[in-house]
Amino acid sequence: DTAVSQTPKYLVTQMGNDKSIKCEQNLGHDTMYWYKQDSKKFLKIMFSYNNKELIINETVPNRFSPKSPDKAHLNLHINSLELGDSAVYFCASSPLRGSYEQFFGPGTRLTVL
Amino acid sequence: AQSVTQLDSQVPVFEEAPVELRCNYSSSVSVYLFWYVQYPNQGLQLLLKYLSGSTLVKGINGFEAEFNKSQTSFHLRKPSVHISDTAEYFCAVRLETSYDKVIFGPGTSLSVIP
Numbered sequence: 001d002t003a004v005s006q007t008p009k010y011l012v013t014q015m016g017n018d019k020s021i022k023c024e025q026n027l028g029h030d031t032m033y034w035y036k037q038d039s040k041k042f043l044k045i046m047f048s049y050n051n052k053e054l055i056i057n058e059t060v061p062n063r064f065s066p067k068s069p070d071k072a073h074l075n076l077h078i079n080s081l082e083l084g085d086s087a088v089y090f091c092a093s094s095p096l097r098g099s100y101e102q103f104f105g106p107g108t109r110l111t112v113l
Numbered sequence: 114a115q116s117v118t119q120l121d122s123q124v125p126v127f128e129e130a131p132v133e134l135r136c137n138y139s140s141s142v143s144v145y146l147f148w149y150v151q152y153p154n155q156g157l158q159l160l161l162k163y164l165s166g167s168t169l170v171k172g173i174n175g176f177e178a179e180f181n182k183s184q185t186s187f188h189l190r191k192p193s194v195h196i197s198d199t200a201e202y203f204c205a206v207r208l209e210t211s212y213d214k215v216i217f218g219p220g221t222s223l224s225v226i227p
Contacts, residue, residue, distance in 0.1 A: 043220070
């Protein structure tokens with residue numbers, strides 16, 4: 001069974017479009033995250049949710065809006081896509097206590113043309 | 114503010130040779146430390162972690178790391194690398210006082226040469 005899943009795996013779209021990436025975890029974790037990995041492999045946290053509540057909102061354009069319908073899901077909606085949004089986006093989850101390890105999804109490669 | 118430095122962006126090493134990937138961090142409070150590995154076109158997975166106790170931590174695939182509080186370092190080592198170890202390696206830090214925010218280093222690309 002996949003622990004953290006993301007859809008789609010690849011997303012190619014035109015500038016100005018709106019797109020969404022979905023994330024689901026079946027680990028029963030309380031906290032979920034979105035990360036952006038640029039072409040140099042640098043990994044930057046974008047958002048963190050704990051039990052559907054926004055905890056971390058880093059300096060991210062407000063074109064990016066996370067939505068957590070329940071504890072197991074954290075979706076990322078992006079409005080008015082720009083060339084600079086091209087990257088790999090990773091969803092992750094972790095338990096609130098204990099190991100603090102993060103479990104990552106396989107990533108979504110977004111290409112904006 | 115906390116930060117994580119990985120001094121080597123790329124490390125080429127011959128198969129069966131030992132390797133050390135360096136990680137230093139800065140923080141004014143106690144931290145938890147992690148090493149993650151990212152194989153090509155995949156997500157990150159945990160190699161090992163230091164939460165407390167013994168400063169020498171063993172992880173998967175024969176990797177180990179040593180926490181040195183005085184030098185604020187958490188270097189990753191493997192005595193003999195395989196081709197399959199070719200990947201990107203990330204050091205990460207989480208404050209003991211923060212359950213949700215992890216700072217990742219810039220990554221080290223390990224290339225194992227046959």
